[in-house]
Amino acid sequence: MVAKKFAVQVSLLIIVNLIVKLVWIFFIERKIQLLVGFENYGLYYSIFNFTLILGFINDPGLTNYLIRFLASKNENSFQIANLFSLKILLSISYLLLTLLFSFISGYSNFQLIFILIGYQILWSFLIYLRGFLKGYQFLNAEVFFSILDKFLLIITLVPLFYLNKNINWTINLYALSQLIAVLISIILCYWILIRHKINLFFNISFKLNFSVLKPLMPFAIFAFLVLAYNKIDVVLLQKLLPNGSLATGNYAAAYRFLDASNMLPILFASLFYPVVSKNIIEKKHIGNFIKPGLSFLIAISLIVCFGSWFYRENLMSLFYGAKSSKELANIFGFLMFSAPLIVIYYVYSTVLTANNNLKILNIISAIGLVFNILLNIILIPNYGALGTAITSFFTFLLIGLTEIYFYYRYFKQQNHLKIWLKVLLFGFLLMLLGNFVSYLNIAWIMEFSAFVVIAIIIALVLKLFDYKVLKGILNVNG
Structure with a gap:
């Protein structure tokens, strides 16, 4: 009770x-x-x-x-x-x-x-x-x-x-x-x-008594590194360009939507952590528990990122009116492709944290931070805020793939190959769908609604949406 x-x-x-x-x-x-x-x-x-x-x-x-x-x-x-x-x-x-x-x-x-x-x-x-x-x-x-x-x-x-x-x-x-x-x-x-x-x-x-700080340092370092490679880009953007504040304003306007889309995986990770920790301690199989949550979140994020890309100009115009621009729309559209990678980060970093692999996570995060800074320094002078969006995508890609590698290394028999094949197929179908609905010649909001509805149907057919995810998220006792 x-x-x-x-x-x-x-x-x-x-x-x-x-x-x-x-x-x-x-x-x-x-x-x-x-x-x-x-x-x-x-x-x-x-x-x-x-x-x-x-x-x-x-x-x-x-x-x-x-x-x-x-x-x-x-x-x-x-x-x-x-x-x-x-x-x-x-x-x-x-x-x-x-x-x-x-x-x-x-x-x-x-x-x-x-x-x-x-x-x-x-x-x-x-x-x-x-x-x-x-x-x-x-x-x-x-x-x-x-x-x-x-x-x-x-x-x-x-x-x-x-x-x-x-x-x-x-x-x-x-x-x-x-x-x-x-x-x-x-x-x-x-x-x-x-x-x-x-x-x-x-x-x-x-x-x-400073002794209490010693056991906290690995967690503090991890929190700092994650925050740094997530936020250092806007500091660099503002400093590396002559019109840095304006470019950062455009990036902030676009990032707002990625920030909103992150809330669902954050919710999942918050409820998922105590469950997976308990299962790992009790040496229970966690692969089947991860699968429904992973497929559900990846499917949602793919719908969000492809929908954002195909209707980037319409969405920015809707939210920012005369302040919108083609440049802002492109920053927003590319930035939203980081959404599925952020899902991967939250799912697998939660598992690795619960498995007490903090040293590995700190090394991955440190590499991600250095990579982020170097790529930003290269891309920002030439591409401005779009370069920062590109850097964000590749940083999360590097970190996500590395965390997947270490997950499979520590949980060898608990792979998700079937899910990844479905995800690749789903992404390909969404790309075709986005191009198809653009030929309907109706109001963009109707096209966008049709895209979302059909995408959800495809996800259901591929069984990427599973009722078990809701049960798994709410069942805090695992």
């Missing part, structure tokens, strides 16, 4: 986050970019990702350590106080180092930099406070605080966007509103903890 309740809570947490994030991406971020302009948003996007990459300094896994510590029913107040003291020291280190690297990197909008550094520090503290909610199993409160900051901004900004035309929106004002929303969330979260008689400020000691 407890496990079932946990499964429902986790599912609710992810679904609520899914809905709020979709609203955030398409009704807040998109609207802000249109209001402040692509160039200003591009500068914000570059600095935001720059401060995000360095976030591993701010929290190298302390929150996860805290959750495990509390879940063990250990009431050692000194240890909790030591963690909080470490948290303060790490945040100060993050502040100073990020300011230093910002100066070295040549960023000149110091007001925006200060706001975004402050946002990252406050966000990290909010995650830390939510660690107490998770550790003490206050799951309803965790669901609430997982969306509160964005929900506050949605209910505040949407009316202002459409009812008050007199506000002079700037990117600094937008960043400041994010910081304030997180600060309000922190205050309310701390108030909830106090009501439950949980005080994290007691017995603060500056005789710090």
